[in-house]
Amino acid sequence: MKQNVDTISLSEYADKLEDQQIKELEGKIIARSLIAQLEEGRQPSYKRGKTTPGVHLMMGDDPRLPEMPENPTFMDFVRLRFSIGGQQHLLQSARLAQKAGLPEKIVLACLLHDVAVSGFIRADHGYWGAALIEPYVDEEVSWAIRMHQCCRFFADPDVGYEYPEMYHRMFGEDYQPEPYIVAEYERARKHKWYMTARQICMNDLYSFNPDILVEWDEFEDVLGRGFKQPSEGLGNDNTSASHMWRTLRRPSNAL
Ligand SMILES: [Fe+2]
Ligand SMILES: [Fe+2]
Numbered sequence: 001m002k003q004n005v006d007t008i009s010l011s012e013y014a015d016k017l018e019d020q021q022i023k024e025l026e027g028k029i030i031a032r033s034l035i036a037q038l039e040e041g042r043q044p045s046y047k048r049g050k051t052t053p054g055v056h057l058m059m060g061d062d063p064r065l066p067e068m069p070e071n072p073t074f075m076d077f078v079r080l081r082f083s084i085g086g087q088q089h090l091l092q093s094a095r096l097a098q099k100a101g102l103p104e105k106i107v108l109a110c111l112l113h114d115v116a117v118s119g120f121i122r123a124d125h126g127y128w129g130a131a132l133i134e135p136y137v138d139e140e141v142s143w144a145i146r147m148h149q150c151c152r153f154f155a156d157p158d159v160g161y162e163y164p165e166m167y168h169r170m171f172g173e174d175y176q177p178e179p180y181i182v183a184e185y186e187r188a189r190k191h192k193w194y195m196t197a198r199q200i201c202m203n204d205l206y207s208f209n210p211d212i213l214v215e216w217d218e219f220e221d222v223l224g225r226g227f228k229q230p231s232e233g234l235g236n237d238n239t240s241a242s243h244m245w246r247t248l249r250r251p252s253n254a255l
Helices: 010-024 034-039 074-081 084-099 104-112 115-119 125-136 139-151 165-171 179-189 194-202 216-226 242-249
Strands: none
Touching: 074 115, 074 216, 074 242, 084 104, 084 115, 084 216, 104 139, 104 194, 104 216, 115 125, 125 139, 125 242, 139 179, 139 194, 179 194
16 A cells, blocks of 8 residues: 555655665765755654665766766756756856946856755855865955855945845744854955955845846856866866866766
């Protein structure tokens, strides 16, 4: 008889899913990351033993995901890992900056500002996004991406930036940024590159227009000049960000 999810415990349900996945993955078990479990509101518990002859933990390429080339470029990751909506958000922000006649460095910063939301992780996305691209772009670009995390929560009337109306709806009328964001903003405000971070916020659409489709071709040159693509491929290049690109390539690796 088919059991309803409500009538079994979450761990039983997880076991059932796992059994099903083993079948689908030709004998491989997916060891789900701590973050993936926490995102589902589950307090992860370490499960002992349970080894089955011939059944191993997933390592290497996950057959459920599109296969990536051996030496992947930034655009390979965009094509094969990034969300479509996220891509349009980046492209439309960059187009806005370009139309405003801003320098190429700022257009690039807008093009990459939410690289973490689109292709890696949402929480603390400015920090993760900056870390992902830091070895490959001008220092000002990654600094500004890191700092747009805090700047977007604070109005700057001198340049016409208001607290985003959408944040009232997204986070509630009485939402207050956390102390680390306030402290970071105070530091960013005094920094020589503050306006670069602020420009990201000013060209951030806080959404994307589903009726407009911007192609990456439009920014091929900006990306080509501003993002130093390693010849060995992202993840194979032994930088401070390589492990993050490898995780994005093979997110189901057990270790
Ligand atoms: Fe952002
Ligand atoms: Fe954004």
